[in-house]
Every structure is written in structure tokens, then in C-alpha cells.
Amino acid sequence: MITSVLPVSRPPERTTADASATAWALAARGGDPHAAEHFVRALHGDVLRYVAFLSGDPQSADDLTQDTFLRALDSLPGFEGRASARTWLLSIARRAVADSFRRAAVRPRLADMHDWQLAMERSQPRDLPGFDDGIALLDLLEMLSDQRREAFVLTQLVGLPYDEAARFLGCPVGTVRSRVSRARATLERLLREAELHAVQAA
Incomplete structure (x- = not known):
């Protein structure tokens, strides 16, 4: 049924999860690979959802999520925990999406087919x-x-x-x-x- 696509309103109280993710980020800042892995796992789903809807392109969401975490891990030494790790990470994700839009705007689009839109539609995943x-x-x-x-x-x-x-x-x-x-x-x-x-x- 169509109405199932609209999320049910829920109180988004996740202070414990946020505190954990922030603690993992602070620990990973010192070079702890175990902490870095927990940090990524704790926030991967949030970043994936955010970039998918912000970019409007579910197929590029995995690449944008990976780009976000690569940027975040490179920037971890500067993370001080003044905001939650999730908020900090989402701001990085927003920049990653904006950069992807900028790259797409200057990239030439070539197609050797007359009906490239039909070809794109046929290549989309189905039955997931x-x-x-x-x-x-x-x-x-x-x-x-x-x-x-x-x-x-x-x-x-x-x-x-x-x-x-x-x-x-x-x-x-x-x-x-x-x-x-x-x-x-x-x-x-x-x-x-x-x-x-x-x-x-x-």
C-alpha cells in the first residue's frame, strides 16, 4: 500500500547511541582500529539514509557513504567531541553530496544510444x-x-x-x-x- 512509504512519527531520542558513537570516534582519533570499526558500524546506516535522500540517487548512496567515512577518518584527529559524532559526520556527508553535484555538473555526458533514458531505466535494480x-x-x-x-x-x-x-x-x-x-x-x-x-x- 502506498501509505507505508511515509515513516511513522517517532521520538528520535538516541542520546545513548550518540554518546557511544562519539566515544568510539574519540577513541579512534588516537589510532585505535577497533574503535574506528565500531564508529563506522554505529553510524553507517544513518549516513547511508541521509546521502540517499539528500542526493536523490539511491544508486550512488554507497559511494557517497564510503566517501563520507574516508573523509571523516582522515579528519578524526581534529574531532574534539563538541558536537555528537553523528552531527559531525552528517555535516561531512552533506559536503560529500554537494561535491558530487559539482563534479556531475562539469562532467561531460556522452551516450552512444539514442534513447539513453530508457537504457538507464532498464539498468535499474528491481524486485529488491x-x-x-x-x-x-x-x-x-x-x-x-x-x-x-x-x-x-x-x-x-x-x-x-x-x-x-x-x-x-x-x-x-x-x-x-x-x-x-x-x-x-x-x-x-x-x-x-x-x-x-x-x-x-x-
């Missing part, structure tokens, strides 16, 4: 668990403004607490709550319209 839901949510998120989409992804998909998302985005907590609320209202309206259209078509 949750694939259709993920694509549906990506399509819906594309209809939101950039600010609302990022606030929604950070709090509802990545699970960042509202106050931490506010610090990350550089705006008041009330602004984040408002953006998420409006994003959710828009997504719910779009889902209702899509369901109505599906029923009428049937």
Missing part, C-alpha cells in the same frame, strides 16, 4: 525488498522544498533529535518543527491524492 516504497518516497520528497525535505530526512528518516537538527541546520528548533510538520502534511496530501488516483484508475 522495499525498492518500490523507497522510490515512491524519493519521488514524493522531490516535491518538497529543499529546506523542508532536509528537515524531514534528518528527523524522520535519520532520527536526529529536533534540537540537534536545528543546530545542524543553523536555525531555531521551532523552525525545524514547522518544516517537518509542513513536509508531513504535504506528503500525506500527496499520498491521499495518489491513492485516490489509483482507485479511480482501477
Whole structure:
């Protein structure tokens, strides 16, 4: 059912997990490979979700996630733990996505086929668990403004607490709550319209 793609609102209280990830990052800063491995494992899923929705390209998400962690591990000696490791890592992920957009903008696009779009569609993976839901949510998120989409992804998909998302985005907590609320209202309206259209078509 289409409505399953919209995440259920949940309180994103993850202070224990954040404290653990931050402790692993601080330990890894000193060159402990065991701590570095735990740091990556603790935050890999959050980074993967964030870059997938921020970039709008699930197929490049693994590469962007790997790039994020490579940058983070190189920068660990400068990490002092003033913000949580997750917030610090997501800011690196945001830069990695922005850099990928810049590279794509200047890269020449060559195709030896007349219908390159059809070729791309045929090469997309299918029949993966949750694939259709993920694509549906990506399509819906594309209809939101950039600010609302990022606030929604950070709090509802990545699970960042509202106050931490506010610090990350550089705006008041009330602004984040408002953006998420409006994003959710828009997504719910779009889902209702899509369901109505599906029923009428049937």
C-alpha cells in the first residue's frame, strides 16, 4: 500500500547511541582500529539514509557513504567531541553530496544510444525488498522544498533529535518543527491524492 512509504512519527531520542558513537570516534582519533570499526558500524546506516535522500540517487548512496567515512577518518584527529559524532559526520556527508553535484555538473555526458533514458531505466535494480516504497518516497520528497525535505530526512528518516537538527541546520528548533510538520502534511496530501488516483484508475 502506498501509505507505508511515509515513516511513522517517532521520538528520535538516541542520546545513548550518540554518546557511544562519539566515544568510539574519540577513541579512534588516537589510532585505535577497533574503535574506528565500531564508529563506522554505529553510524553507517544513518549516513547511508541521509546521502540517499539528500542526493536523490539511491544508486550512488554507497559511494557517497564510503566517501563520507574516508573523509571523516582522515579528519578524526581534529574531532574534539563538541558536537555528537553523528552531527559531525552528517555535516561531512552533506559536503560529500554537494561535491558530487559539482563534479556531475562539469562532467561531460556522452551516450552512444539514442534513447539513453530508457537504457538507464532498464539498468535499474528491481524486485529488491522495499525498492518500490523507497522510490515512491524519493519521488514524493522531490516535491518538497529543499529546506523542508532536509528537515524531514534528518528527523524522520535519520532520527536526529529536533534540537540537534536545528543546530545542524543553523536555525531555531521551532523552525525545524514547522518544516517537518509542513513536509508531513504535504506528503500525506500527496499520498491521499495518489491513492485516490489509483482507485479511480482501477
